[in-house]
Amino acid sequence: MRLSNYLHSQLAISFFPIFLGLFFITSVVFLVKIASLTSVITMTSFELLKLYIYSIPQVVFYTLPISFFMSLAICLSKLSSEYELVVITSYGLNPLNIIKILFPVTAFLTIFLLIISLGLIPKTKYLTKSFSEIKKKEANFNIKESEFGQKFGDWLIYINKKNENIYKEVTLFKSEKNSENFIVSDEALLENDKNHLSFKLINGKVFAIDDNELSQIDYSSMYINDSITNTDIEAFDTSYNFWKRALKHNKDIDDFSFYILSSIFPLISLFLVIVFGYFNPRYEKNRAVVYSVLTVVIYYVFIKYIGERLLLHSLYIIPTIWIMFSYIIYSKTTKKEY
Known part of the structure; x- marks a missing residue:
């Protein structure tokens, strides 16, 4: 129990600086995108803030799995560099025991990401699009007083x-x-x-x-109403019905696959976390950050390229390949040593 609490506290120390940094950078990107709308429509500061609030689920979704995976690897590598993992291993706790300790919080994070990606993001995208369309139509309906030839x-x-x-x-x-x-x-x-x-x-x-x-x-x-009612945006009731209609009509399937595969990324990469985190500081250098960044790039390119071609089949093909690939690397490296 004490070891579990200690690992989680060390994980928190690594996680929050990385997450907040990525969150800030991603927020700036979304704010620039939102601000670009002011060239088309006029908005108040409150309306700009409202659009940013709508974008927060997307910001969290894009930053949370990456920052959590990297913080896991950095946390374990830090313990390795300070010889703490050597002590933990000497007490009979092998890397699989560490995975068992990290699994519950990683599973909880995965569920949280699935709720954000499949539940909140479709709703906030609908609200953002509806808000933008309404503001555009209000801008088009800029009737000036005492002028002839204007149209509604x-x-x-x-x-x-x-x-x-x-x-x-x-x-x-x-x-x-x-x-x-x-x-x-x-x-x-x-x-x-x-x-x-x-x-x-x-x-x-x-x-x-x-x-x-x-x-x-x-x-x-x-x-x-007919001249200005918005007919381009489909009605949105619940996220469940949204995805049900989308899958039925083969719409947004690549987004559906991408959301799920991104959400489960930290969970199916736990073996790689062990591989990157475990090393002997006497003979090896700490390359956890480099390996983590490279893994993130490979995974997201992989799911984007393969996911768009396999669609729903990617939901079981990609995780299976990734877990097998991770376990093979783990078996040939860390498992032999520890």
Whole structure:
């Protein structure tokens, strides 16, 4: 129990500096990406913060497995360089016992990553895309007061006064093949209801003119939605239903595979952690960082290249190959020595 607590405390010392450093760097990349949207749409500081909060699950997902794997290897290599693993081994604890101690926290991390990648990321991506589309449509709906020739969808529109999203003395006109439609309104509001824009007209009249008659309708309120309702983004209810639909229609399968394979990376690489962490400081140099970085690059290139071709089959082929490869290296190196 004391050894387990000690290993976990040493792991924490290695993990948090690496994770926070990678988290900061990745956050800067996402913030630059978010800031680039301001060239297309106007956003307040609160809205920029809102978009960054939506990106946090992705930042955590991309940094957590890499930083945890590297911290495992660095933690054990540090213990090796200080001869502490030699002492631990002399008490009868071989590398497999160390793996058993590290397995629960690594399994918990894997479950946490799966929740983030398969549960939170699809939802936050949907919220980000919906928010951006709404802001773009609001930007397109930049009707200026007392100007002719402005359009709202298929309608020509004229407003006398404007105060943010409130419009006074609004006039709309649309000409079709055999009829003309004319709408006047005392007031109009641009509303955003659950990421759907609508134009609400208050207290006015509708005139429909064709070849034979003139019709008039008085109204207290009327909504115009078709011209600005967002139809490009699929409705999102739950992450489970999202992936169910995606797999059924063979959509986003490469993302699904990538999320799972990235989440289980630390778990299926425990043998490599032992290989990189165990060494004799008298005869060998500490190369845990170099080996860890190289392993991360190889693994992510591997799952990206193979995952896009094998799709769902990669979920059992890649982990099997990786575990076998890791165990073979472990058997030919650390297992012989310890």
